[in-house]
Amino acid sequence: MTNLDALRYRFGAALSILSLSWSAYAAPAADSAQIERGAYLASAGDCVSCHTAKNGKPFAGGLPLATPLGKVYSTNITPDPATGIGTWSYEDFAALMRHGKTREGHTVYPAMPYPSYAHIDDTDMHALYMYFMHGVTPVSRTNRASDIPWPLSMRWPLSVWSRLFGPATKAYVAQPGSSTQNAAQIARGAYLVQGLGHCGSCHTPRGFALQELSLGDDANPVFLAGGQLVDGWIAPSLRNEHGDGLAAMPAAEIVAFLRSGRNAHAASFGAMNDVVANSMQHMSEADLTSIAAYLKSLPPHKQDALPYRYDATVATQLYHGQVPNAGAQIYLDRCAGCHRSDGKGNGKAFPALAGNPVLQTNDPTSAIHIVLTGGSMPPTRSAPSALAMGPYAAILSDREIAQVVTFVQTSWGNRGGAASDRQVAKLRKASGPPVTSRTASAGVLE
Numbered sequence: 165m166t167n168l169d170a171l172r173y174r175f176g177a178a179l180s181i182l183s184l185s186w187s188a189y190a191a192p193a194a195d196s197a198q199i200e201r202g203a204y205l206a207s208a209g210d211c212v213s214c215h216t217a218k219n220g221k222p223f224a225g226g227l228p229l230a231t232p233l234g235k236v237y238s239t240n241i242t243p244d245p246a247t248g249i250g251t252w253s254y255e256d257f258a259a260l261m262r263h264g265k266t267r268e269g270h271t272v273y274p275a276m277p278y279p280s281y282a283h284i285d286d287t288d289m290h291a292l293y294m295y296f297m298h299g300v301t302p303v304s305r306t307n308r309a310s311d312i313p314w315p316l317s318m319r320w321p322l323s324v325w326s327r328l329f330g331p332a333t334k335a336y337v338a339q340p341g342s343s344t345q346n347a348a349q350i351a352r353g354a355y356l357v358q359g360l361g362h363c364g365s366c367h368t369p370r371g372f373a374l375q376e377l378s379l380g381d382d383a384n385p386v387f388l389a390g391g392q393l394v395d396g397w398i399a400p401s402l403r404n405e406h407g408d409g410l411a412a413m414p415a416a417e418i419v420a421f422l423r424s425g426r427n428a429h430a431a432s433f434g435a436m437n438d439v440v441a442n443s444m445q446h447m448s449e450a451d452l453t454s455i456a457a458y459l460k461s462l463p464p465h466k467q468d469a470l471p472y473r474y475d476a477t478v479a480t481q482l483y484h485g486q487v488p489n490a491g492a493q494i495y496l497d498r499c500a501g502c503h504r505s506d507g508k509g510n511g512k513a514f515p516a517l518a519g520n521p522v523l524q525t526n527d528p529t530s531a532i533h534i535v536l537t538g539g540s541m542p543p544t545r546s547a548p549s550a551l552a553m554g555p556y557a558a559i560l561s562d563r564e565i566a567q568v569v570t571f572v573q574t575s576w577g578n579r580g581g582a583a584s585d586r587q588v589a590k591l592r593k594a595s596g597p598p599v600t601s602r603t604a605s606a607g608v609l610e
Contacts, residue, residue: 195294202295205288208451209281209360210443214238223296224248224303229275232374234312236273244302257293264326271322273310279330279379283359329375346457353458354382356451357402361443366399366435367391385465390525397434398530400521405464406471407579408521418456419449424512424547430522431515433530433539441542472519475577479506491571494564498556499572507576513551518576526581531569532591535560557595562588 206212215238217226225240243250249257256267264271264278272278284292357363358380368376369391378387390401390408400408410418417427425432425440432440444452478488482505487493496505503509507518517523522530538555541547556565566583573580 198291198294199299201288202291202293203299204446205292205360206295207443207446208356209292209362210439211241213438213442214276215241221301221303221305223300224305225307226305231273231275231312234310236275236310236312237308239272239307240303240305241296242300242303242305243297244304247304247306248302249296250302254290254293257296258289261289261292263330264322270319271326273322274325274329274374277362277365279376280359280362280365282330283355283380288360325373325375329373349454349457350461351458352451353454353456354380356455357388357458361455363402364388367402382462385463388459388462389465392529397533398522398525398527400525401465402459403462403465404460405466405469407466407469407524409464409466409469410459410521411464412472412519412521415453415456415460418459419452422447422452422455424544425542426512426515426547428512429516430520431512431541433522433534437540437542441544445544445546469524470579472524472579473577474518475575476506478575482506489567489571490564491567491569492575494560494568495571498560499568507572507578512547513549517572518578520578523573523578523580528569528573528581528583528587529591531573531580532565532583532588533595535565535569536588536592537595557592562592 212222214227214229215223215225217224217238220226221242223240223242225238227238228235229238240248242248245251252267259265260267260272261278261284262282264274264276266272364376364379364387367388367390368378369386369389371377378384381387385403388402391399401410403409405411413421413427413429417429420427421430421432422440422444424445425437478492481488482492482496482500487496502514503517504514507516509516509518534553536555536557538553540550540552543550560568562585565588566585569583569588572578574582
């Protein structure tokens with residue numbers, strides 16, 4: 165063998181070793197059916213909403229997520245080998261999804277709902293992995309560090325948090341006494357709600373360490389009983405109960421809400437708009453129906469909540485030109501054109517305020533937030549109109565907003581709590597500078 169032949173041999177051997185080393189990290193061969201299923205599951209999990217920055221590339225990360233400790237930024241989950249997850253094995257991917265552990269060994273912030281994703285079974289987890297490796301376009305975008313100051317930014321406490329509050333991987337098990345008539349449908353709905361849908365992340369109260377007080381336990385009445393979102397909105401109860409729950413909403417209306425963000429009872433707002441637009445509207449009718457069946461199967465948490473009963477007293481007063489208080493006058497001037505003086509709204513275009521579940525709680529935060537900053541209903545395939553309400557922060561004072569919110573929370577039979585000037589001022593400060601709008605005198609209170 166000549167020196168040149170030896171050099172060629174060594175070079176070829178080195179290439180073979182490099183090729184074998186890369187193959188250990190490279191994703192498995194693509195399977196079109198599995199990729200398609202993974203795309204559906206990623207949509208059901210609403211992955212794109214958090215992992216896509218404003219005007220950014222899909223799944224490339226960079227979206228700021230507010231937490232009580234400071235902002236964290238979503239990561240790049242495209243298959244880019246340098247800045248994304250392109251060199252991750254399935255085991256790496258599953259460890260992150262179920263336990264919040266990165267390939268580098270640190271624990272992610274629980275802004276990622278891995279306690280919910282722990283419920284995803286292996287078949288679906290493999291499909292998700294195949295989709296992110298073969299169905300997503302690679303994007304080179306370096307992940308951004310959090311804005312959480314040291315020492316709160318240290319990672320080791322997150323590992324302790326995960327051991328204390330992160331659940332073990334487990335499949336859904338129906339609670340004793342569950343109806344057998346639609347048991348399979350309820351089980352499918354529970355799997356979606358507790359796992360991919362991670363509904364408990366927003367709709368379940370949290371404890372002192374910001375942990376969900378219940379993780380997918382049907383027998384625990386706190387699960388899905390309502391909670392506060394990290395961006396200041398109040399998430400209503402998803403249990404079959406009166407007040408802010410779903411007792412007055414038939415299953416078909418729940419399906420309509422999930423598909424379009426609106427129904428005869430309510431309209432979506434805040435973070436739920438992204439859930440509807442990027443996730444729920446793309447789900448199958450069977451899966452939406454299963455979700456509705458599961459939610460309707462959950463017994464009430466608020467045992468003393470009474471059914472809503474419409475009270476026409478205020479509507480009659482306003483019809484005859486009798487204005488009982490300052491809040492009623494502001495409502496007539498600013499809101500009644502769309503929501504009507506009887507509070508019954510106008511179909512799905514301008515949702516009813518009378519009996520609206522969001523207005524039945526003691527905490528008026530969501531109503532204040534909507535009046536201050538405005539809101540919109542997301543355009544969807546089944547409801548393409550993007551109806552919006554302009555902000556009133558630049559038009560109404562803290563006192564006036566408190567007055568009109570108190571009026572809508574306590575009129576037409578609504579059993580909500582009154583709003584105070586102080587509550588409005590606090591939310592106004594948190595919301596930032598007011599946004600002026602030529603449409604601020606009309607719109608929708610969602």
